[in-house]
Amino acid sequence: DTGVSQNPRHKITKRGQNVTFRCDPISEHNRLYWYRQTLGQGPEFLTYFQNEAQLEKSRLLSDRFSAERPKGSFSTLEIQRTEQGDSAMYLCASSSFEGGLETQYFGPGTRLLVL
């Protein structure tokens, strides 16, 4: 399968714990995006990378959140001192330019539940 993969698919943690999610993009896709989706809402942009450079961060990304893409391939999203409000689906997407248009392809997501 050459699609975007995310691990783990589900994570249950206690408030105050740290969690880390991994995203493996489609190979040769230079851009990688993280979104957060809460129940009944559409995905909201968190941050994105062009190769290993983090080019933009949303105001939604508090100091407890950090994302990396050290070698320009896979990316990790870490949440420190989790809060119940962090419970959501975390989606990763990688993109390619097709016919002059950047198209994002999404992974299956990691569903986080903070108790």
Add this chain to the structure above:
Amino acid sequence: AQSVTQLDSQVPVFEEAPVELRCNYSSSVSVYLFWYVQYPNQGLQLLLKYLSGSTLVKGINGFEAEFNKSQTSFHLRKPSVHISDTAEYFCAAGEWEGTDKLIFGTGTRLQVFP
């Protein structure tokens, strides 16, 4: 895009009936548009996209969408739905002169009944 609005949170329809899911956007610059579908506990799958040119765009699974600049709309249609089309549908927009992130609508739940 400044915002994307999907006015219908739920659309119930009988199998083999036509359906239209509405999407409106607001932006001060030119936009490109997408429709994604999300099945339960899965990520988003690209249905179709609009870049420029022909305003009628055809996608996968028999879906199509029409871009209307004057009405700032990009409604999704299918002439005959199947039970398997039951899912959440998201409209998304990006700005040509803006950042590269997508702005999503809140989604429309399409429920197809036998």
